Amino acid sequence: MKIANEALLSTHGLRMHYGRGSGLVRAVDGVELAAAAGEALAVMGPSGSGKSTLLHLLGGLQRPSAGEVWLAGRRIDGLSEKALARLRRQTIGFVFQAFHLMDELTAAENVELPALLAGRSPRTARRRAAELLERVGLADRTGHLPSALSGGERQRVAIARALVNEPLIVLADEPTGSLDSAATVEVLRLLDSLRTAGQTLVVVTHDARVAAVADRLISMRDGAFVEETRLSLDSGGRLGERLGALTGLEG
């Protein structure tokens, strides 16, 4: 198989345009991205700058108008719907602002479901879900329905679900967008623990505090990358201190 480069995730000339003529919207307009295995990237930018569209293209949820997306040495932008669905299930963990949990399933069942869909045995799925819910601090909430959980707890269930198939990469779209300040810090602590455990992460957000969990911060405007900052994170440093330095907020 051809290897695009050494990056785990990369794009080349990536574009997503909508409409035509005077109605043309260049949602993503020539993005060159390379994320190494184990890197945590935050993509920030104003509303409408193309962050969500970029994340959808990276995760194979949308097909680009032009350009290439490579994941683990495989070009994914031209795959069939079926192959893309399998790829998403097996190698990508998604976290969304609105959680997207199944209301009628318990926390544990929500986490088990993608493992079952990926062909794991019910026993393995149950074990993985229990381990992950413990890891996200919800060992005592496994039997709760989402309606009985707080926003921060729901997002932690969603993060456990994203991890259940041991994805190569976690893609998170405004993971703190629906949360209050305390729950935001809970979720940031969890994302920070994933980063220090070597999980590759791409997080798009409006929230400057999310930069506290990233190795690299990319700023987007009008569909393009306009600035990149390499953040010198001391992985042993306390997240609360980094958050404080960024926003004056006590973590």
Ligand SMILES: Nc1ncnc2c1ncn2[C@@H]1O[C@H](COP(=O)(O)OP(=O)(O)OP(=O)(O)O)[C@@H](O)[C@H]1O
């Ligand atoms: N299906 C679509 N059809 C037409 N235009 C679209 C479509 N989806 C997104 N856009 C446009 O593409 C641009 C980028 O949208 P996108 O949602 O990616 O931005 P964003 O940075 O994630 O914004 P926000 O922070 O508000 O979520 C916007 O101008 C948006 O209106």
